[in-house]
Amino acid sequence: MNRLLISTGGGDCPGLNAVIRAIVHRASQEKDWEILGSIQAFNGVLWEPSEIVVLDNNKVKGIHFQGGTIIETTNKGGPFGWPVKNKDGSYTEVDRSDEMIRKLQYMGIDGVINIGGDGSQRISQLLWEKGLNIIGVPKTIDNDLSSTDSTFGFQTAVQIATESVDKLVTTAASHNRVFVMEVMGRDAGWIALNAAVAGGAEVALIPENPYDIQKVKAALEKRFHHDRGFAVVVISEGAKQQGGSVATIKTEEVGYHNKRLGGAARKLIEELKAAGFKQDMRETVLGHLQRGGVPIAYDRVLSAQFGVKAFEMALEGDYGKMVSYQHPDFISVPLKEAIAKPNLVDEKNQLVKTALGLGICLGN
Numbered sequence: 068m069n070r071l072l073i074s075t076g077g078g079d080c081p082g083l084n085a086v087i088r089a090i091v092h093r094a095s096q097e098k099d100w101e102i103l104g105s106i107q108a109f110n111g112v113l114w115e116p117s118e119i120v121v122l123d124n125n126k127v128k129g130i131h132f133q134g135g136t137i138i139e140t141t142n143k144g145g146p147f148g149w150p151v152k153n154k155d156g157s158y159t160e161v162d163r164s165d166e167m168i169r170k171l172q173y174m175g176i177d178g179v180i181n182i183g184g185d186g187s188q189r190i191s192q193l194l195w196e197k198g199l200n201i202i203g204v205p206k207t208i209d210n211d212l213s214s215t216d217s218t219f220g221f222q223t224a225v226q227i228a229t230e231s232v233d234k235l236v237t238t239a240a241s242h243n244r245v246f247v248m249e250v251m252g253r254d255a256g257w258i259a260l261n262a263a264v265a266g267g268a269e270v271a272l273i274p275e276n277p278y279d280i281q282k283v284k285a286a287l288e289k290r291f292h293h294d295r296g297f298a299v300v301v302i303s304e305g306a307k308q309q310g311g312s313v314a315t316i317k318t319e320e321v322g323y324h325n326k327r328l329g330g331a332a333r334k335l336i337e338e339l340k341a342a343g344f345k346q347d348m349r350e351t352v353l354g355h356l357q358r359g360g361v362p363i364a365y366d367r368v369l370s371a372q373f374g375v376k377a378f379e380m381a382l383e384g385d386y387g388k389m390v391s392y393q394h395p396d397f398i399s400v401p402l403k404e405a406i407a408k409p410n411l412v413d414e415k416n417q418l419v420k421t422a423l424g425l426g427i428c429l430g431n
């Protein structure tokens with residue numbers, strides 16, 4: 068019997084369940100393969116007692132259109148930074164990776180499929196270097212993983228953001244207002260740029276391109292005539308003014324290493340007011356709405372393709388790699404290569420040229 072363990076790590080994203088289902092369905096076509104799921108990323112292995120579930124065709128029935136992940140996830144802690152509470156209430160992080168690999172051997176696990184973003188794939192690479200048979204599947208709404216044309220979940224987030232622009236346009240036009248809509252993406256502006264192009268926003272501000280507030284103000288003023296007019300600005304949570312800093316939220320969650328981003332829209336409104344912009348402004352922060360709900364068809368198909376390919380890599384013993392979509396093919400790339408650099412918006416990217424061609428102000 069061959070045993071494959073699935074883990075879903077990092078922030079959830081539409082399409083996770085579709086990947087799980089595809090792995091299980093493809094595995095059921097082979098003899099002697101058992102698919103297991105670790106609850107809450109690798110916590111299910113590390114907890115005492117462990118929490119591992121059997122994933123068979125019955126268990127994954129109809130989950131392809133469910134958002135989230137049936138085996139839960141976490142973006143805190145993990146095998147290399149397990150938080151242990153000290154007597155004084157503070158926490159120390161300990162490396163439990165060797166212990167986890169031993170536990171996996173004891174459980175008779177032959178390989179692991181780690182479905183996650185850049186943080187999770189960094190963990191995959193470290194575990195691979197320690198001898199664990201592991202395969203990565205690129206997940207994130209941010210689309211910031213390189214070595215693949217796209218991550219799954221991203222197009223669903225773009226769809227949600229675009230529909231939100233559509234909704235804001237009607238209220239903005241009715242009230243002669245500027246709406247500033249803040250989207251996720253961390254250091255990558257892909258969601259903002261795509262939603263701005265698809266939704267016909269006037270301004271798109273992305274982390275890769277710190278903005279000049281005077282340019283943003285001028286672009287918005289052009290949209291008003293005698294106080295009549297409206298505009299929609301799409302701003303990435305990681306965007307900032309030239310010479311400024313990103314807006315962050317303090318967090319005390321144990322084991323949370325990411326900088327929590329949030330407040331870019333509010334900050335922009337304050338900066339515009341300070342620069343003398345006079346029209347009424349409102350902000351909308353989309354937040355986790357971008358990660359919830361059903362995946363659009365594109366992401367279900369992409370997830371299915373990633374899942375089937377990931378299982379076939381395990382079948383061939385092609386470990387230490389991440390599944391990668393390189394149109395029209397699904398191939399495997401070394402994890403090391405996949406995490407070497409993030410996929411950020413480059414000024415030479417065709418979508419940047421398209422946005423400028425449409426007259427969208429990118430803040431400089």
Ligand code: F6P
Nearest residue numbers: 078142207208209251252253328
């Ligand atoms: O990486 C995915 C992502 O949704 C980012 O776009 C966002 O900054 C972050 O996760 C939010 O994380 P959390 O769910 O911990 O608030």
